[in-house]
Amino acid sequence: MSHDVIMPALGMAQETGLIVAWLKAPGDAVKTGDPLMEVETDKATMEVEAQADGYLTGIRAQAGENVPVGEVVAQISESQEETAQAPAPPPEADAEAPPAPEGATEIPEGAQIIMPALGMAQDTGHLTAWHKAPGDAVSAEDILLEVETDKSAVEVPAGQSGYIAALLAEPGEDVPVGNVIAVISTQKPDAPLMRGATAAPAPKPKAASPSPAPDAPAKAREPASATSTQPSPQGRILASPKMRHQAKLEGLDLARLVEAGVPQPYHMADLEQLRSLADPAPRAAATHPQAAALHLSAELPADGLRDFLSWIETETGAPPEIPAVLAGLAAGALGPDGASGSVVAVERFGRRVGRRRAWPGWRKRIGRGGRTLRP
Amino acid sequence: MREITLSKAVNEAIAEEMRRDPSIFLMGEDVAEAGTPFKVLSGLVEEFGTERIIDTPISEPGFMGLAVGAAMTGSRPIVDLMFGDFLFLVMDQLCNQAAKTHYMSGGKLSVPLVLRTNMGATRRSAAQHSQSLHALVAHIPGLKVAMPSSAYEAKGLMKTAIRDNSPVVIFEDKLMYNDKAPVPEEEYLIPFGEAAVLREGSDITLVGTSSMVQVALAAAETLAAEGISAEVIDPRTIVPLDEETILTSVRKTSRAMVIDEGHQSYGVSAEIASRITEKAFYYLDAPVVRMGAMDVPVPFSPALEDITVPTAEGVAAMARHLVRGEARDVA
Known part of the structure; x- marks a missing residue:
């Protein structure tokens, strides 16, 4: 039976110790408590004592060497001859994976x-x-x-x-x-x-089985596979919080600025340009590039909407945007199935009369109607 | 209105309060005949005697502890800590005792003491006498922290501090002792937790504390010449902090910088910047920028020392950058 002599930790945050000198020669008889070697840390030089009786054998680190704490530097053996054939040093064994319940000894x-x-x-x-x-x-x-x-x-x-x-x-x-x-x-x-460090980890008192829980490695792998399926966020348009917020409020798409080659990040200073780049109808089409799946045209009597629009004006205090009202009505008419996920845009409203679109005049009349309806 | 130095303003505040209330006394190193190394307290010992203006040995933990006990038992001590750097010596008395006693006694005890000390670099005083450590005490609940930026504020805040029933730490900027400002003859107090808008502007908010208020004002002047309108806010007390005045300003300007002479990392500038980001996020058109002292012990070399603290030029350059919307650390 031989006893390993390890590099002790002499300081709180010590990682290695420098062997200044061996105080015993290979083959010397040592007794527990005999000074074995002198070790220097960043704080002090100390003599390290033998922890067993026997003969100093198998010196693995020479004076002047810096040895990681915990590493075997020599052995104390029962005989002078029992040298060299030391067991594998623990650090190497540590580097290997823990499983392999070697021998599975009870x-x-x-x-x-x-x-x-x-x-x-x-x-x-x-x-x-x-x-x-x-x-x-x-x-x-x-x-x-x-x-x-x-x-x-x-x-x-x-x-x-x-x-x-x-x-x-x-x-x-x-x-x-x-x-x-x-x-x-x-x-x-x-x-x-x-049993050495190479053996299976010793079980906790309650766990009678010496073999490690088989599902442990599988669990460890789980999060890795989960993250790999996660798409990495990319293509995010850089804009200030205020600009992003404002664009959202106005229903503007920051992608217009990207397409126009305006350098990122976008700030409130870019808002005017963004407004000029986007007018309602093409915007709706562009955000849904599959274009219109359904074209509807309807003919209705000029005064069919008038009362309704007037009512909106009295309720809100402002003349309604007629295309927006029509789009809302059309979406409603398409029903919950037809309208879900679809965008309704009014491409044209009114009828051409000669070279002039009819609707501005029509809007005037609506406005007048609204006023007359007010109490 | 008459103009007096910050030094004189502090002296007046303490003298007026000591005349009003006999339970007030002051102690510290070299406070009596010497009137402190900065001559702030000159003349007080002549008026109030050595019973109320007490010279102590070099023993900060001792006299700080003494003051905490005196405050608990009915006196209203003012402790003079010669350099803010010596705060490290009184941490237990201040942070574990003074700050917590009211709470731990279920409100039965109060610690109405004022710790007046200083801050600020560029006096060639080297690393152990040049620190601005207000963030350290601002972090401890139970302490109030005042940071006057002018003679006017120094007097009004000192009087409020002396009358407050909580422990108050008041930091004066060492370089400002001889700066003059208009100070009314008649009595006034400045309430805690009320920031001052020192300059109105529409493009960017500059929040400055103590020594950095002058820096912010100078930067605003430079920017104005270029057509950039900066608003300058002085919180005056960082605990309690007048969040609303700062947020109202940022909601208007959409941009903010916080300038404070403490080290930039983990400091007061970070705290204020963080509150702006949390509470005015959707109003921000630029990143909120902190500007503090470099994260190095303040060098003794004058050439090096001067570049460790924010300057008006540096603040103006950064503000210009933010207002123009130039990308910074993004993309």
């Missing part, structure tokens, strides 16, 4: 020990060292592990007496608070389990 029976919450807003605990090995006997007060949070390093007692049946996280690993990290059994286990 978690042994026993009391489950979880990663404790040591701070108010702590999500994970950084396991720095196990103080017990699988199969070891422990009493409740024994220090089982050492956890580092962003504030401090804390030695955590076992809390249960018995035997280490399983250790489910590796030194150097960040374990979510509440995840099972060890099992302590009452009987000495036949095959104590040591």
